[in-house]
Amino acid sequence: MRRTARRIGIALIAASLLAMAAPASTAAELKVGLAADVSSLDPHYLNIAPNISLASHLFDTLVLVDAGGKLVPGLATSWRAVDDTTWEFKLRRGVKFHDGSEMTADDVLFSLDRPATLTASPGPFTSYTRQIVAKKAVDPYTVQLKTASPYGPLPLDMSSIFIVSKKAAQNATTEDFNSGRALVGTGPFKFAAFARGDRVDMTRNDQYWGDKPAWDKVSMRIITASAPRLAALLAGDVDLIETVPTADLAKLKANPKFTLEQRTSWRTIFWHVDQQARRSPFVTDRAGKPLDKNPLADARVRLAMSKAIDRKALTARTMEGLALPASNIVAPGIFGYNDALQVEAYDPEGAKKLLAEAGYPDGFGLTLHGPNNRYINDERIVQTVAQFFSRIGIVTKVQTLPLSVYFTKARTGEFSMALLGWGTLAADFGLRTLVGTPNASTGWGTWNWGRYSNPKVDELVKSALSSVDAGKREAYARDAAAIALKEVAVIPLHHQVASWAMRRGLAYPGRVDEFTFAHQVRPQ
Structure with a gap:
C-alpha cells in the first residue's frame, strides 16, 4: 500500500510539473493597432495600401512579395515567359479555400476578370490586368496569360491581384464581401467580423498551404489617431502598432517593455x-x-x-x-x-x-x-x-x-x-x-x-x-x-x-512596403 501511495504521489507531482511547463490552454490572440482605416474588404474594389494589407490576411496572390520587396512563389509555384507575349503560371496543388473547396485555374481566371467589372471603383486594380488580352487554363493547375505586346513585368502585376473563389464571388457585390458572405479566400486567416471604422477580427486558417500563423485569433483594430494608438499599446490593449508617433520614438526605444522596428x-x-x-x-x-x-x-x-x-x-x-x-x-x-x-x-x-x-x-x-x-x-x-x-x-x-x-x-x-x-x-x-x-x-x-x-x-x-x-x-x-x-x-x-512598436517578446520583420501582416508576427 505504501509503495502504491508513493507511486501515486510521484505521479501527481510529475503531472503537476508538466502542467506548469505546458503552454496555457487559452487561445493565442494578437491585437494590432492599425494607423489607417480599412474602407472595404472587397480585395478588388479600392487599390489603396490599408485595404491591400488587410486583404493579404484573407487572400493570396499568384506571386508574393517578401519583406525586402523580392518576388517569391505564392499560389503560383513558378512562372515563365513562353514567348514574347505569353506568360505561363504553374499553380500550387492542393490549396483549399476557406470553405474547403480546391483552388484551380478557373478561380484564377475569374479573379483576373473581376476588377474590370467593378466600374464604380474609386481606385481600380485594372492597371494590373489591362495588359492581358487573352487568358486560358491549360489544365486545372496551369494558366497562360497573353499580352498584346511584349510585357516583362507581368509577374509583378500578379502580386497585386488577389485570387477569390469563383463559386463564392461570381454573383457577389462589394457589400457581400464587407458583410463576410463572399469572403472566401485561401489566406492564412479566415474572416470573423468587420466593424467599420473599428476593427476586423479573424481566426487562423488551419488548412493554410504556407507557414501557419502563430495566432488562433487576430483583431486588427483601427486607431487612426496617433496618441490613442500609442496609448493602446502602452496600456496593453494592443500588442503591436504601426506608424509609431514620431514624437514618442525615443521614449519607446528606451522602454525595456517594448521593441521597435524601423525600415526606409x-x-x-x-x-x-x-x-x-x-x-x-x-x-x-x-x-x-x-x-x-x-x-x-x-x-x-x-x-x-x-x-x-x-x-x-x-x-x-x-x-x-x-x-x-x-x-x-x-x-x-x-x-x-x-x-x-x-x-x-x-x-x-x-x-x-x-x-x-x-x-x-x-x-x-x-x-x-x-x-x-x-x-x-x-x-x-x-x-x-x-x-x-x-x-x-x-x-x-x-x-x-x-x-x-x-x-x-x-x-x-x-x-x-x-x-x-x-x-x-x-x-x-x-x-x-x-x-x-x-x-x-x-x-x-x-x-x-x-x-x-x-x-x-x-x-x-x-x-x-x-x-x-x-x-x-x-x-x-x-x-x-x-x-x-x-x-x-x-x-x-x-x-x-516606416516604424512598428510591439510588446517585448514579439518580433516583426519591418517590410519595405509598410504592410503589417499578423501572420508574420512571431513570439520570440
Missing part, C-alpha cells in the same frame, strides 16, 4: 498639381476671386512651388527624422530609381523670380488638400508646406479630410493641389499609374490626379514595360522619370521611414 519604405510622399487648362477649383487671386486661367498649368509656377519647399527642414522637424528628402517618385533602392535627379534646393528668391516670369509677381491664392489620417504626420505636412508657399507670395489655405472622403474627391478632380503617398516595386509601374496620360481603356493614369500628359514620357514608359531586358527596362524608366520631373509633373517631398 517604398513610399514617396508628393503633391499632385492640377495641370488642366481650366479654371482650377481652389485657385484664386490674392483677394479670393477665382482665376479664369490656371497658373498651376505653367511648369514655371510648379517649379517655383517646388523651390519654395525646404525639404531638409520638413524631414528634420515636421517628420522628426522619419523621412528622407525626395527627388524621385520612387524610393532609393527601388527598380528604376534615377540617381541623377537631385533634390530640389530650397530657393525662395528663385521661386519668386519664376512666379514673376510666369506672370504672377504678386502670387495668387491656393488651397492645399490632404488626408488627416493616412500618412505619417500628414496634416502637419500640409500645414508646413502652406507656410513655405506663403513666404513666396502664394496666399495659402489648408483643408484636410478623412481618407475615405479625401480619396473620392481627389480622384474626381475636385482639388487644385492634393497630397498623395505612393509605393511601388518598380519605377515604370509608378510612372504608368501616377503620370501616364489617363486612359480608361488601358488603365494608365488611374492615380494621375493632376492630369499631367507627355507623349514622350508615355512612350518611354511603354518601352520600359515591354522590355524583357532588365537593364534596358530600367534605363527607359529612368529617362521617363527625368523628363516628367523636369516638367514638375508632381512635386516630390520625401520618402517615409
Whole structure:
C-alpha cells in the first residue's frame, strides 16, 4: 500500500510539473493597432495600401512579395515567359479555400476578370490586368496569360491581384464581401467580423498551404489617431502598432517593455498639381476671386512651388527624422530609381523670380488638400508646406479630410493641389499609374490626379514595360522619370521611414512596403 501511495504521489507531482511547463490552454490572440482605416474588404474594389494589407490576411496572390520587396512563389509555384507575349503560371496543388473547396485555374481566371467589372471603383486594380488580352487554363493547375505586346513585368502585376473563389464571388457585390458572405479566400486567416471604422477580427486558417500563423485569433483594430494608438499599446490593449508617433520614438526605444522596428519604405510622399487648362477649383487671386486661367498649368509656377519647399527642414522637424528628402517618385533602392535627379534646393528668391516670369509677381491664392489620417504626420505636412508657399507670395489655405472622403474627391478632380503617398516595386509601374496620360481603356493614369500628359514620357514608359531586358527596362524608366520631373509633373517631398512598436517578446520583420501582416508576427 505504501509503495502504491508513493507511486501515486510521484505521479501527481510529475503531472503537476508538466502542467506548469505546458503552454496555457487559452487561445493565442494578437491585437494590432492599425494607423489607417480599412474602407472595404472587397480585395478588388479600392487599390489603396490599408485595404491591400488587410486583404493579404484573407487572400493570396499568384506571386508574393517578401519583406525586402523580392518576388517569391505564392499560389503560383513558378512562372515563365513562353514567348514574347505569353506568360505561363504553374499553380500550387492542393490549396483549399476557406470553405474547403480546391483552388484551380478557373478561380484564377475569374479573379483576373473581376476588377474590370467593378466600374464604380474609386481606385481600380485594372492597371494590373489591362495588359492581358487573352487568358486560358491549360489544365486545372496551369494558366497562360497573353499580352498584346511584349510585357516583362507581368509577374509583378500578379502580386497585386488577389485570387477569390469563383463559386463564392461570381454573383457577389462589394457589400457581400464587407458583410463576410463572399469572403472566401485561401489566406492564412479566415474572416470573423468587420466593424467599420473599428476593427476586423479573424481566426487562423488551419488548412493554410504556407507557414501557419502563430495566432488562433487576430483583431486588427483601427486607431487612426496617433496618441490613442500609442496609448493602446502602452496600456496593453494592443500588442503591436504601426506608424509609431514620431514624437514618442525615443521614449519607446528606451522602454525595456517594448521593441521597435524601423525600415526606409517604398513610399514617396508628393503633391499632385492640377495641370488642366481650366479654371482650377481652389485657385484664386490674392483677394479670393477665382482665376479664369490656371497658373498651376505653367511648369514655371510648379517649379517655383517646388523651390519654395525646404525639404531638409520638413524631414528634420515636421517628420522628426522619419523621412528622407525626395527627388524621385520612387524610393532609393527601388527598380528604376534615377540617381541623377537631385533634390530640389530650397530657393525662395528663385521661386519668386519664376512666379514673376510666369506672370504672377504678386502670387495668387491656393488651397492645399490632404488626408488627416493616412500618412505619417500628414496634416502637419500640409500645414508646413502652406507656410513655405506663403513666404513666396502664394496666399495659402489648408483643408484636410478623412481618407475615405479625401480619396473620392481627389480622384474626381475636385482639388487644385492634393497630397498623395505612393509605393511601388518598380519605377515604370509608378510612372504608368501616377503620370501616364489617363486612359480608361488601358488603365494608365488611374492615380494621375493632376492630369499631367507627355507623349514622350508615355512612350518611354511603354518601352520600359515591354522590355524583357532588365537593364534596358530600367534605363527607359529612368529617362521617363527625368523628363516628367523636369516638367514638375508632381512635386516630390520625401520618402517615409516606416516604424512598428510591439510588446517585448514579439518580433516583426519591418517590410519595405509598410504592410503589417499578423501572420508574420512571431513570439520570440
